[in-house]
Amino acid sequence: MSIRDLAPEHVRAIAPYVPGKPISETARELGIPERDIVKLASNENPLGPSPKAIAALAGAMADLALYPDGSGYELRRVIARKQSVSPENVVLGNGSNDVLELVARTFLGRNESAVYSQHGFVVYRLAVQALGAAHIEVPARQFGHDLEAILAAIRPNTKLVFLANPNNPTGTFLPWAEVERFVARVPDHTLVVIDEAYGEYLDPEIASPTSSWISRFPNLVVSRSLSKAYGLAGLRIGYGLANATAVELIDRVRQPFNVNHLAMVAACAALDDADFIARSRRENAAGLAQLQKGFEGLGLSFISSVANFITVKVGDAARLYGALLRRGVIVRPISAYGLPEHLRITVGTQAQNARFLSALAEALAER
Numbered sequence: 611m612s613i614r615d616l617a618p619e620h621v622r623a624i625a626p627y628v629p630g631k632p633i634s635e636t637a638r639e640l641g642i643p644e645r646d647i648v649k650l651a652s653n654e655n656p657l658g659p660s661p662k663a664i665a666a667l668a669g670a671m672a673d674l675a676l677y678p679d680g681s682g683y684e685l686r687r688v689i690a691r692k693q694s695v696s697p698e699n700v701v702l703g704n705g706s707n708d709v710l711e712l713v714a715r716t717f718l719g720r721n722e723s724a725v726y727s728q729h730g731f732v733v734y735r736l737a738v739q740a741l742g743a744a745h746i747e748v749p750a751r752q753f754g755h756d757l758e759a760i761l762a763a764i765r766p767n768t769k770l771v772f773l774a775n776p777n778n779p780t781g782t783f784l785p786w787a788e789v790e791r792f793v794a795r796v797p798d799h800t801l802v803v804i805d806e807a808y809g810e811y812l813d814p815e816i817a818s819p820t821s822s823w824i825s826r827f828p829n830l831v832v833s834r835s836l837s838k839a840y841g842l843a844g845l846r847i848g849y850g851l852a853n854a855t856a857v858e859l860i861d862r863v864r865q866p867f868n869v870n871h872l873a874m875v876a877a878c879a880a881l882d883d884a885d886f887i888a889r890s891r892r893e894n895a896a897g898l899a900q901l902q903k904g905f906e907g908l909g910l911s912f913i914s915s916v917a918n919f920i921t922v923k924v925g926d927a928a929r930l931y932g933a934l935l936r937r938g939v940i941v942r943p944i945s946a947y948g949l950p951e952h953l954r955i956t957v958g959t960q961a962q963n964a965r966f967l968s969a970l971a972e973a974l975a976e977r
Contacts, residue, residue, distance in 0.1 A: 618742060620741075620742040621740065623739065624740060630652035631935070631940050636938075636940055640935065647939075648939050649956075650939065650940060650956040650957075651956060652942070652956065653918055653919050653956045654843050656893070656897075657889065658841050659840070659876070659880070660842075662879040663841075663876040664876075670872055670875040674871070676871070678870055682700075682702040685849075685878055686702065693851060695821055699852060699853070699857060701864065702848075702864075702868070703848045704869055705835060705846040706833045707733050709833045710733055710803065710805065710833055711733070712850075712864055715737075717859075718738065718741050721743075721767065722744070722767045722769045723738075723745070724746065725764055725770070725772070726772040726773075727748050727750055727755045727756070727760065727773070728750040728948055729754075730755075730777065731774055731779075731805060732946060732947065743769075748763045750780075752782070753777075753780040753782055754777055755784060760792075761795060761796070764800055770800065770801050770802075770803060771801070771803065772805065773789070773803065774807070775805070778805075778807065778917065779919070779949070780915070781919060781921060782913065786816070793827050793830055794827070796829065798828075802827070804820055804831070806818055806820065806832060806834050807834070807837070807848075808916075808918060810839035810840070811838070811891055811917050818832075820832045824853060829853075830852065830853070831851070832851040833848065833850045834851070835847075836876075836880060836881075838918060839887055839891070841886075842877065846869075846873060847873040847877045893959070894918045894957050897963050898920060900960060900963045901922075901957065904963070904967035904970075908967075908970065908971060910924060918956060919954050919956045919957060920954070921954045922953055922955060926951075928943060934970065934973055937969040937973070939965065
């Protein structure tokens with residue numbers, strides 16, 4: 611018997627999550643100076659972190675010898691004020707990925723199932739598979755969620771439905787009125803997890819109303835991230851909103867120090883920086899328009915996006931990914947999401963977007 615045989619079969623069957631290629635690794639492998647590499651692979655904010663978060667971190671260094679507040683008292687209250695809920699409705703995570711996994715570990719058993727959409731965030735499948743539960747993938751509709759098909763896929767043993775809005779990696783969006791009607795029709799024995807990692811990039815006219823649904827839908831969990839628009843990906847901080855009973859149960863499986871002190875300090879400050887979010891949204895809208903115009907000029911089709919990335923059909927995506935990498939531009943291949951002919955491009959600065967489009971034109975011409 612090998613060490614591998616000691617792991618359960620459902621764990622051995624997991625294909626590990628592969629994140630966007632880091633700049634330092636690319637520089638080592640290709641011998642390109644780090645300063646000459648553009649990373650548009652992980653949906654990070656090209657403006658960097660909120661300035662208020664950076665200022666707050668400067669005063670928090672002296673406390674590094676102490677354990678963080680395991681309850682996240684202050685951050686939970688900041689989130690509660692911002693979202694107009696009670697602190698008892700807030701659970702903290704080491705990034706929103708942590709929240710998604712905590713929900714799965716809390717509510718999903720081995721003889722139960724979870725439902726998610728084709729082209730949905732790969733962590734949904736990984737979280738379910740790690741528990742030995744059944745995962746049900748519902749075919750997408752126009753690269754987005756087919757809510758009727760998802761409802762039809764729910765079984766008596768289905769405990770979770772994952773729904774990202776906007777969706778990653780396709781950037782598609784469903785009107786909130788449709789999502790609300792969907793949640794109302796989901797059976798009481800099934801929790802709906804709405805993943806809103808990219809919610810801050812939505813225009814204010816279509817901003818998420820889901821925090822106001824918590825009191826009406828006890829089977830609703832909403833996950834949010836500060837890794838994207840707030841620019842705190844390196845600190846790993848996210849949170850969930852849910853019924854107080856659901857939060858209390860999730861806290862039973864949550865590690866007491868799952869969020870570090872610096873992350874909580876930065877998050878408290880960043881959540882108060884409305885000007886930075888507004889600027890990030892404006893820059894992102896301009897960047898999306900720049901990339902779309904570039905794709906049209908190259909004769910490429912793309913999936914319209916409301917997030918801080920866009921997915922474009924390039925044909926031989928694996929070859930184009932390698933060709934761009936050799937030119938010092940890192941993007942994201944998404945064959946693992948069932949899109950082998952597409953690449954996902956994070957919206958960068960105007961200069962970064964122009965660099966990518968120039969490199970893409972060169973790479974396409976190589977054919």
